[in-house]
Amino acid sequence: MxxxxxxxLALGCYHGLNPGMGWLLxxxxxxxxxxxxxxxxxxxxxxxxxxxxxxxxxxxxxxxSFYLDRRPLISLAAGVLLLGFGVYKLxxxxxxxxxARVGPTHLLLWSFLxxxxxxxxxxxxxxxxxxxxxxxxxxxMMVLMRRGxxxxxxxxxxxxxxMLATGGLLAWLVYRYWGLGALRxxxxxxxxxxxxxxxxxxxxxxxxxx
Amino acid sequence: xFDSLRPDPSFYAxxxxxxxxxxxxxxxxxxxxxxxxxxDALAVVDVAPGSASHGRVVHKVVMPYRGDEFHHxxxxxxxxxxxxxxxxxxxxxxxxxxxxxRSSRIYIVDTKPHxxxxxxxxxxxxxxxxxxxxxxxxxxTHCGPEGIYISTLGGGGVDGTDGPPGLFLMDCENFExxxxxxxxxxxxxxxxxxxxxxxxxxxxxxxxxLPPQFENGIVPEDLLANRYGHHLHFWDLRGRxxxxxxxxGANHQMALEVRPAHEPTKEYGFLGVVVDxxxxxxxxxxxxxxxxxxxxxxxxxxxxxxxxxxxxxDLLKPFGAVPPLVTDIDLSLDDRFLYVACWGTGxxxxxxxxxxxxxxxxxxxxxxxxxxxxxxxxxxxxAGGPQMxxxxxxxxxxxxxxxxxxxxxxxFYGAALPGAQVMARVDEAGGFALDKDxxxxxxxxxxxHQIRLEGGDxxxxxxxxxxx
Numbered sequence: 312m313x314x315x316x317x318x319x320l321a322l323g324c325y326h327g328l329n330p331g332m333g334w335l336l337x338x339x340x341x342x343x344x345x346x347x348x349x350x351x352x353x354x355x356x357x358x359x360x361x362x363x364x365x366x367x368x369x370x371x372x373x374x375x376s377f378y379l380d381r382r383p384l385i386s387l388a389a390g391v392l393l394l395g396f397g398v399y400k401l402x403x404x405x406x407x408x409x410x411a412r413v414g415p416t417h418l419l420l421w422s423f424l425x426x427x428x429x430x431x432x433x434x435x436x437x438x439x440x441x442x443x444x445x446x447x448x449x450x451x452m453m454v455l456m457r458r459g460x461x462x463x464x465x466x467x468x469x470x471x472x473x474m475l476a477t478g479g480l481l482a483w484l485v486y487r488y489w490g491l492g493a494l495r496x497x498x499x500x501x502x503x504x505x506x507x508x509x510x511x512x513x514x515x516x517x518x519x520x521x
Numbered sequence: 522x523f524d525s526l527r528p529d530p531s532f533y534a535x536x537x538x539x540x541x542x543x544x545x546x547x548x549x550x551x552x553x554x555x556x557x558x559x560x561d562a563l564a565v566v567d568v569a570p571g572s573a574s575h576g577r578v579v580h581k582v583v584m585p586y587r588g589d590e591f592h593h594x595x596x597x598x599x600x601x602x603x604x605x606x607x608x609x610x611x612x613x614x615x616x617x618x619x620x621x622x623r624s625s626r627i628y629i630v631d632t633k634p635h636x637x638x639x640x641x642x643x644x645x646x647x648x649x650x651x652x653x654x655x656x657x658x659x660x661x662t663h664c665g666p667e668g669i670y671i672s673t674l675g676g677g678g679v680d681g682t683d684g685p686p687g688l689f690l691m692d693c694e695n696f697e698x699x700x701x702x703x704x705x706x707x708x709x710x711x712x713x714x715x716x717x718x719x720x721x722x723x724x725x726x727x728x729x730x731l732p733p734q735f736e737n738g739i740v741p742e743d744l745l746a747n748r749y750g751h752h753l754h755f756w757d758l759r760g761r762x763x764x765x766x767x768x769x770g771a772n773h774q775m776a777l778e779v780r781p782a783h784e785p786t787k788e789y790g791f792l793g794v795v796v797d798x799x800x801x802x803x804x805x806x807x808x809x810x811x812x813x814x815x816x817x818x819x820x821x822x823x824x825x826x827x828x829x830x831x832x833x834x835d836l837l838k839p840f841g842a843v844p845p846l847v848t849d850i851d852l853s854l855d856d857r858f859l860y861v862a863c864w865g866t867g868x869x870x871x872x873x874x875x876x877x878x879x880x881x882x883x884x885x886x887x888x889x890x891x892x893x894x895x896x897x898x899x900x901x902x903x904a905g906g907p908q909m910x911x912x913x914x915x916x917x918x919x920x921x922x923x924x925x926x927x928x929x930x931x932x933f934y935g936a937a938l939p940g941a942q943v944m945a946r947v948d949e950a951g952g953f954a955l956d957k958d959x960x961x962x963x964x965x966x967x968x969x970h971q972i973r974l975e976g977g978d979x980x981x982x983x984x985x986x987x988x989x
Binding site: 343494495502 | 525526527528530535538603605607608609610611666667668699720721757758759760761785786985986987989
């Protein structure tokens with residue numbers, strides 16, 4: 312149980328480290344406006360967009376949580392979904408071109424689309440399902456759904472908070488101390504690792520199902 | 522198959538980082554056969570200081586077709602790949618995209634593993650461009666948020682006047698033509714150069730003329746009737762929509778090169794105008810955004826030079842003067858010096874544009890020219906005049922070639938121009954002078970046009986972060 316929450320936090324930190332999830336944009340915002348406040352101001356829409364991208368994936372599965380006896384089937388579906396998406400990202404490691412059409416004034420939309428297009432919400436699905444499992448005994452349907460919803464929101468919030476803390480710290484370090492020359496040294500290609508995480512996450516869901 | 526794990530080392534977050542990076546060792550220069558009797562080629566010129574072959578062509582990529590007429594070209598990827606919104610920094614700056622403006626054919630040349638081993642890896646036939654975009658005569662190439670953007674000079678049909686010309690998009694990894702750029706082109710009906718400011722999300726484009734107005738030479742009646750382009754167009758870059766046009770006045774004929782300030786916080790840029798039909802002046806314009814609107818103002822003029830009619834081509838005899846013919850401009854990465862090619866009078870001017878609204882003439886070199894015919898300091902004759910410019914990223918060297926466009930070369934200079942590439946060295950304090958030891962000649966029967974420098978130059982990369 313605590314292990315699952317730790318995993319939610321860890322995934323949040325991991326997303327926070329990825330420049331594609333927003334910290335680099337926050338740095339750019341701060342430099343463009345020439346004030347530190349703009350770095351953090353950018354994180355409000357970025358974090359909200361990220362939170363929504365998590366919730367939009369987790370909530371439909373929360374709805375299903377009253378099908379207690381079908382839990383293995385739900386895990387199976389989640390696992391297949393993740394493995395499929397992971398393989399897709401592995402084979403087609405290119406950024407979706409439509410994202411290039413979102414302008415710099417639509418940070419919330421950008422963050423939501425960016426996280427969704429990379430399957431950031433999907434990655435959380437197995438750990439979310441694991442959290443729903445043991446805690447929920449037999450209870451009336453409405454209670455189960457409420458617990459499911461509550462867990463989905465809590466997972467999204469905790470995850471986003473970790474993402475915000477990590478990304479915010481990194482943005483500040485680059486903006487204030489390291490400078491953009493650090494990009495050359497510190498910007499690693501995470502695409503392969505990202506796809507690997509999706510696959511790993513999918514495998515966990517499958518293992519739970521079988 | 523695996524991308525590199527680090528960003529391409531030739532991508533720079535800011536203009537200042539690009540200036541501080543190692544200097545270029547190679548220049549890529551387009552060679553064209555003005556009469557189409559030989560295939561066009563890409564020349565690789567050694568520009569590494571101290572190299573035994575410094576200032577010489579060390580490799581050539583000869584095309585398999587004739588009659589392409591090479592003009593402008595560009596890289597598949599540049600510093601715009603570091604954009605925090607749409608970047609993909611693990612794509613390599615590796616391929617040169619070379620369009621033929623007469624044939625509408627596009628070549629993709631791979632410059633790795635080494636510039637001296639550059640080779641063609643893909644050829645896009647004209648029919649594919651026509652079918653997918655309805656455009657013809659591809660020209661300026663830039664790399665940006667959605668991949669490679671290429672402007673065209675012609676629309677559909679044999680003479681390129683069936684529908685307006687515009688921009689199209691190409692994938693920067695597999696070089697598939699993706700389709701037209703414009704979602705809404707507004708009143709734009711002519712096209713030439715374009716560039717943008719990526720963080721400020723605007724694009725600017727300019728106008729030369731339609732294909733019948735240039736392919737067989739300049740049409741004097743059209744020029745005197747002010748029928749060449751004289752508009753600047755501003756676009757919502759990512760929305761792909763036209764937002765504003767500025768008419769700079771019909772007498773200001775041929776609004777060609779656009780050079781936005783490199784520093785992404787600055788919302789201004791420069792435009793070079795070939796000729797004012799009321800007085801033969803060339804002019805520099807500064808555009809800027811204020812209160813959400815774009816404005817443009819004429820900020821420098823270059824007067825024509827009186828000359829003996831005997832020295833002039835038929836086209837200019839009635840005027841008894843040589844117009845400067847501002848055919849290319851280029852801005853140093855620190856946004857300090859604007860170089861202005863006066864192809865008619867044979868002069869390259871250096872303006873200090875620290876105050877963009879008041880350019881100050883800081884230096885000048887003379888070489889070639891319709892009437893002056895100034896020889897190069899090496900003693901060699903320099904046909905034509907300073908034309909296509911390229912400034913090194915550190916701002917210390919300005920390279921240039923001498924040909925404008927095959928049919929126009931003959932009209933203004935009486936004959937095809939043997940290609941030459943020379944270089945001027947810039948003084949820190951301003952002012953510059955030609956390097957008498959640098960004079961690149963090309964094969965017999967070839968003219969030379971645009972130059973690109975290894976690792977980027979001053980008219981390739983767009984920067985997404987301010988230098989501060």
